[in-house]
Amino acid sequence: MKEILEIIENNPRIDPREIATMTGITEAAAASKIKEMEKKGIIRKYKTVIDWEKAGEEFVYAIIEIKVVLRSRTGYDAIAERIAKFPEVRSVRLISGDHDLSLTVRGKSMKDVAFFVAEKIATLEQVQGTVTHFVLRTYKEDGDVLFEKERSERLAVSP
Amino acid sequence: MSYSRKNVRNVLLYHRDGMSDKFVSTRVKEIPPSGIRKFFDLVLEMDGVISLGVGEPDFVTPWHIREACIYSLEKGMTSYTSNLGLLELRELISKCYRNDYDIDYDPGSEILVTTGVSEAADLAFRAIINPGDEIIVPEPCYVSYKPSVFLAGGVPVPVPTYCENEFRAGADQIKESITERTKALVLSYPNNPTGAVMRKSDLEEIADVVVENDLAVISDEVYGKLTYDGSHTCFSSLSGMKERSIILNGFSKSHAMTGLRLGYAAGSEPLIAAMTKVHQYSMLCAPVTAQMGGIEALKNGDGEMKKMVREYDRRRRLIVRGLNKLGLECFEPKGAFYAFPSIKSTGMTSEQFASRLLKEQKVAVVPGDVFGGCGEGYLRCSYATSREELIEALGRMEAFIDSL
Numbered sequence: 231m232k233e234i235l236e237i238i239e240n241n242p243r244i245d246p247r248e249i250a251t252m253t254g255i256t257e258a259a260a261a262s263k264i265k266e267m268e269k270k271g272i273i274r275k276y277k278t279v280i281d282w283e284k285a286g287e288e289f290v291y292a293i294i295e296i297k298v299v300l301r302s303r304t305g306y307d308a309i310a311e312r313i314a315k316f317p318e319v320r321s322v323r324l325i326s327g328d329h330d331l332s333l334t335v336r337g338k339s340m341k342d343v344a345f346f347v348a349e350k351i352a353t354l355e356q357v358q359g360t361v362t363h364f365v366l367r368t369y370k371e372d373g374d375v376l377f378e379k380e381r382s383e384r385l386a387v388s389p
Numbered sequence: 390m391s392y393s394r395k396n397v398r399n400v401l402l403y404h405r406d407g408m409s410d411k412f413v414s415t416r417v418k419e420i421p422p423s424g425i426r427k428f429f430d431l432v433l434e435m436d437g438v439i440s441l442g443v444g445e446p447d448f449v450t451p452w453h454i455r456e457a458c459i460y461s462l463e464k465g466m467t468s469y470t471s472n473l474g475l476l477e478l479r480e481l482i483s484k485c486y487r488n489d490y491d492i493d494y495d496p497g498s499e500i501l502v503t504t505g506v507s508e509a510a511d512l513a514f515r516a517i518i519n520p521g522d523e524i525i526v527p528e529p530c531y532v533s534y535k536p537s538v539f540l541a542g543g544v545p546v547p548v549p550t551y552c553e554n555e556f557r558a559g560a561d562q563i564k565e566s567i568t569e570r571t572k573a574l575v576l577s578y579p580n581n582p583t584g585a586v587m588r589k590s591d592l593e594e595i596a597d598v599v600v601e602n603d604l605a606v607i608s609d610e611v612y613g614k615l616t617y618d619g620s621h622t623c624f625s626s627l628s629g630m631k632e633r634s635i636i637l638n639g640f641s642k643s644h645a646m647t648g649l650r651l652g653y654a655a656g657s658e659p660l661i662a663a664m665t666k667v668h669q670y671s672m673l674c675a676p677v678t679a680q681m682g683g684i685e686a687l688k689n690g691d692g693e694m695k696k697m698v699r700e701y702d703r704r705r706r707l708i709v710r711g712l713n714k715l716g717l718e719c720f721e722p723k724g725a726f727y728a729f730p731s732i733k734s735t736g737m738t739s740e741q742f743a744s745r746l747l748k749e750q751k752v753a754v755v756p757g758d759v760f761g762g763c764g765e766g767y768l769r770c771s772y773a774t775s776r777e778e779l780i781e782a783l784g785r786m787e788a789f790i791d792s793l
């Protein structure tokens with residue numbers, strides 16, 4: 231199972247026939263193992279990494295740090311889940327240090343993001359303060375480098 | 390630095406024009422031109438070639454190793470090291486052999502760090518060969534043993550190995566080629582170009598022959614970490630073999646460090662001392678930057694190495710299945726990163742097949758006979774290439790075979 235995950239981690243579109251060859255199991259077994267892992271939520275979803283900028287779509291990203299006033303009974307979960315419901319919010323993490331939550335927010339423009347934070351996040355009753363960091367450039371995302379990948383300059387034929 | 394096409398071509402043209410070679414020694418003239426170079430020349434002329442002809446990893450050296458090299462430069466580590474190599478590196482190598490194969494090599498006197506296995510092999514031959522000594526070399530094998538033996542004044546004695554025997558050298562065959570001039574035996578498993586490995590029992594039979602005939606053994610185990618079906622047996626781990634063996638190993642394949650040029654030899658004190666004598670005058674020491682990288686590789690490189698090996702294994706299965714499906718019968722390689730399919734069913738020679746495949750479908754492979762006469766009828770296909778390229782190359786080979 232782990233072997234299959236390693237194979238598809240960076241390329242979910244690979245043919246099950248090839249997965250079968252590489253792992254030494256039958257194609258049917260490979261397909262059913264994948265189905266099973268999808269069902270169990272081990273494989274959560276297949277996703278496409280898009281360079282939106284290249285596609286002509288400009289997005290602005292910001293990292294928002296939030297200080298939260300805790301309500302004794304619900305802890306951080308309730309407020310985190312509430313914030314996570316906004317589609318503008320791409321990720322929500324509970325963090326250690328000066329702040330409590332860290333969000334990534336995506337918008338069409340800086341104004342867009344700034345208003346979203348001011349109107350939707352800062353106004354939440356439990357939110358005591360926010361700090362917004364606009365992202366100027368992303369170099370690596372989810373283990374993928376976004377600048378030019380290095381290739382080894384090998385000779386075409388060597389001993 | 391880059392191997393620009395122009396530079397490389399100039400070098401080759403120089404040879405081709407056959408300018409006066411009156412200063413070149415007879416011995417060097419007698420070395421036949423390398424079959425690989427010829428192919429390399431052909432490939433250079435073309436664009437859009439997918440190459441299965443490469444004898445090195447497609448991975449770049451893991452970043453933590455490169456970082457260690459860079460840091461050593463920043464610290465100003467740019468001087469010579471001891472002839473034997475940095476002590477810390479030798480200690481780590483020694484520890485590896487104790488942990489992996491349960492063999493003790495004294496880092497003070499039984500390990501010599503070299504500029505790649507290439508240098509180590511050359512040193513080994515020069516250290517043991519008297520003029521006219523015969524060295525048994527099972528083939529197909531890495532292209533440099535025969536010329537190196539020859540340059541050291543020895544006589545290489547090829548022993549053919551066959552697909553039916555999974556390209557393993559048999560103890561009987563070795564016995565048959567022994568004469569009173571035989572000095573040593575070369576072993577090279579996991580093998581380039583066949584991907585063959587030796588079982589421990591095969592090696593034990595060979596060890597008996599070696600003792601009976603009082604031979605030295607030079608065992609090139611540079612692909613030792615790249616085995617896919619069971620683990621590698623180091624020749625000197627067999628009883629009584631340490632004192633008569635020189636084990637060659639390095640970082641090129643296991644840690645994707647080819648261009649850094651780092652290898653080593655491990656053997657008994659007299660043999661290593663003899664090799665060091667040659668090394669100190671010809672090389673002085675291995676590059677210090679590479680040695681620092683080697684230290685990092687041995688300390689923290691296991692995880693990355695295992696990841697690369699797992700990926701090679703997947704590609705190995707892909708290519709072996711693919712080649713067999715094309716009707717190019719391919720025995721299952723158990724080590725290194727080469728598949729060695731037979732093309733006998735096509736009626737072509739290795740050279741014809743490889744040239745036409747290159748011209749018609751732009752896939753580069755290396756004709757098997759480059760690695761010894763018994764490699765005729767086979768191709769070396771390296772799978773140290775991305776899965777996508779392998780699949781594309783197999784598709785093109787299918788088109789080529791359909792067109793025959």
Ligand SMILES: Cc1ncc(COP(=O)(O)O)c(C=O)c1O
Pocket residue numbers: 389444504505506507508531577580581609611638639640641647650651652
């Ligand atoms: C069997 C064998 N030995 C030695 C070498 C050379 O290794 P190094 O880069 O350490 O000189 C190679 C490289 O292709 C090889 O295949």
